[in-house]
Amino acid sequence: MDVSLRFINNTLKSVFITRCISGIVYVLLMVFANLFHPAGAFIFYFLLACCSFYELHRLLVKIWPFLSISRLDTLVFCCLYGICFLDVYIHHGFKLGSMASLILYLMLVFYKSFFSKHFLKHTVILIASHIYTLIPFILVSDLLIQNFNQNKNLIAFALLTIWSTDSFAYVCGSLFGKHKMAPSISPGKTWEGTLGALVLTLFGVALLNPNWLSDAWYPYRMYLAIFICMASVAGDLVESKLKRMAQVKDSGNIMPGHGGVLDRMDSFIAVIPILWFVSKLWF
16 A cells, blocks of 8 residues: 555656656747747747647547548648748748748648548648648747847737736636536636636736836736737637547647647637737737
């Protein structure tokens, strides 16, 4: 009995240490990628986009087996991703290279779907999967290239808001959670945890130093935090739904103790398009 308890305790400690180390590495990579130079951020987000597409495709194949594509196809898609990132970086926006890669991408999608018995479904799901994994990382790269000094703090603000929402939701849900938000998708999420996370996150945002964000963003930080919190929860639920449909616990195993890239970036993927549109329409 004592041997079994010691084994369980040692296992739990090992898992906890692994999660901590992996989490610290993840946070450091996210911070440094957004802090020093846009070139580093572009390379980092390009790698995240490729990993996200690979993991999402693995989930989708488990749900719809007819979606299977070869490793060569995956490599070609990633090369097209690279053209988009390079075009945005060189020309500070979406220019000829992006349009060419989009045309080649659509040609490849239709080619792969043409031989499928589920042509329409195959095409729609494949395009949606690329929108889900490519567009957010392209948009965050575009934000950084347009105004690196201002928007790197904005991205950091979004990341801190996402992380605080996730952490506070876990704490508040564990202490006060009674009403499940989506029991069939994510049994651990509760309304009490989500509302508690929103209140505590907004409280922290209210105390934010005005010198940290630009003068343009700072007055609207509370509204931004609300949008980010809601999108963060929605993004997490979407990825949880996909994993539930695929009957897997994690999207991958690239991050020991945390799962795959999608498991860590699901909220970020949902937040960035909103942040990009707000920045383009608002300022």
